Amino acid sequence: MSAGAAAMGLLRCAVCGIPNRARAGARLRCGRCGSPLAARKPDSLARATALLAAAYVLYLPANLLPILETGEIGGARSPDTIMSGVLKLWSGGWWPLAIVILVASIVIPFAKLAVLTWLVASARRGSTARLRARTRLYRLVDVIGKWSMVDIYVGALLVGLVQFPPLAGVAPGPAAIAFGAVVVLTMLASRAFDPRLLWDAAGARRG
């Protein structure tokens, strides 16, 4: 048995917060509010893995397909992937915006995927190295994950504002959906992941 509340025979209710006197086992309800009680998030690793896998799959179209198409309606259209959009912004002189989008749409999603994968893998392995760092990392990922939606936000603004038919217009491309899905999936994955699992391994080691 690892250290922690469970070792003391207590299970904290995730909804109302009160520790319950409980024996280990499944299918318990909180004595105060009646919500289901669990020591760890159920199927945390499985869910996190599945969601990460889905995010990986959709990561490819998100970056390869065009996210925005600019140009004359009915005439020559210029499709842009995220990367090409960043490059165009940079070469167009909008380098602050380019940096923002680069960070938010390319660096952060990639980093999230990488970190979460690593965390899940390390939790499965039961590794005890750098636990505090890993925990901090998890918190970072969880907090800033939603900011990747900035790119979608910019795209939506452009589509809404830049419409001068028949001369020029902006239309969303298929990558917008894929990218949105990737962000959502990574957010869900980080929610599904239970960082206490990391510490469980440490406890098991000691105990």
Place this chain on the structure above:
Amino acid sequence: MAEPDARDLPEASPGAHRLRWGFLVWVVPIVALAVGAWLALESLVNRGPTISVTFKTATGLEAGKTKVKYKDVDIGTVKSIVLSEDRRNVIAVAELTPQARGLIVEDTRFWVVRPRITGGQAFGLGTILSGAYIALDPGKSKESRRAFEGLENPPVVLSDVPGRQFVLRADDLGSIDIGSPVYYRHVRVGQVVSAELNADGKGVTFVVFVNAPYDRYVVRGARFWNASGIDVSLGAGGLRMETESLASIVIGGVAFQVPPGVEPGPPAATEAVFDLYKDRETAFKQVYTVKDTYVLHFRQSVRGLNVGAAVDFRGVPVGEVTRIGLDFNGEHELRPVVEIDVYPERIAAQFRRRPGAERPEVRAQTLQRFVDRGLRAQLKTGNLITGQLYVTLDYFPNDPKVRIDLAKAPLEIPTASGGFTELQSSVENIVHKIEKMPLDEIAVDLKNIVATLDVTLRNVNALVERMDSEIAPELRQTLETARGALGQAQGALSEDAPLQGDLRGTLRDVGRAAEAIRNLADYLERHPESLIRGRREEEGRR
């Protein structure tokens, strides 16, 4: 408050959990995989052939934007434009839709559509707004191909236009250009597709395209001529002006037709070769298979005689001038020499009747006979205003006999000086004579004569005065005397004058006497014996 005791905490109660939905989460990645796979598959399937087209310049082309269109339908996009390895050309790589697969064959042609004006028509004006695009004309081959050389100009005729091509050969371009119209009986039936200098630099070859169904009029016997501009010719025959159409005046044109009197023949094969004549007249001229070349030497100026001028015999054209030059004969004499072609077929009856007339020796003998009879060549003025000359053959029986040198080739016809030149020389002679006249002396003489005349006149004047004063009164007297005499004579000769009465009586008597004699003569004629016997009536009565 006391420290909470673990015993104060509620007891967890058993309760039914929700159904474990843990494994359902795996639906998400499966769906994601499916979506991703479908997207990938779709893009793969939708990917059509990729081609590369080489152009001289990338003007108007933009990577990622420029479209490839066929019949105004988008069938692809230019993905990238790069310089060729030798940096002389530009290679545009384009991705086409799958439906374009059948269009990309061996002889497909690509060109960039930009605004241009050719052949009197404007093309591609829409590209001013929408940007240039690459158009293609699919070929008919079955082999597909991925690398193409783009045309710098759009092809004049697209491959799906029915019709046939023919090849024309000419000496020079003659203001015909790609896109110039082709006419048949003044109807526009096609256009010039290409015009190129021959490899040896000795002429120009055109390719013309004649639309169906007019291509069936291009028969073996048809003649093509350059119908550009306005044909103005000023010759011995006068001023002539001919034009095909207003368009052909500006942009040139080619016309064809079967000349009258020429056998049309079967339809010409595709890409058959024709000669391009320089105008309708030349094209319609009958081509004679037999021609004799003769040489003429003239002593006078041949200015006004042009190559192509007519040679006629007493007004009937029998040939034409082919060359004019200078000749230097052995006696250090420089003379103009004219070469003419005579077509014996024009002297048709002669040619057909005489057997063996085709042989050159026979014709040479014939020529000698003509020359013996006085056949000479002469330059005559066809047009007094322009001074154009032509050659005429005629008999000059009074010319001294000339022996033709039958060994020389081409044979030489002796010449006689021309009519107008004779007039010219006569005038010259007169001028000379006038020059020779001692006009100064004549003037002096005239002065003397005038002076003498003056004196004479004065004398005459004096004489007349004398006459008036001295001679006149005497004359008057004479006249009066004469009048008196005349009056007397008149009296003698008047009607009732005695002289007249006497005369009349005498005449009467003479008449009676004559009558009596006549009676006697009559009687004697009837009764010649009465001379001896006397009158019978008297006997009877006695």
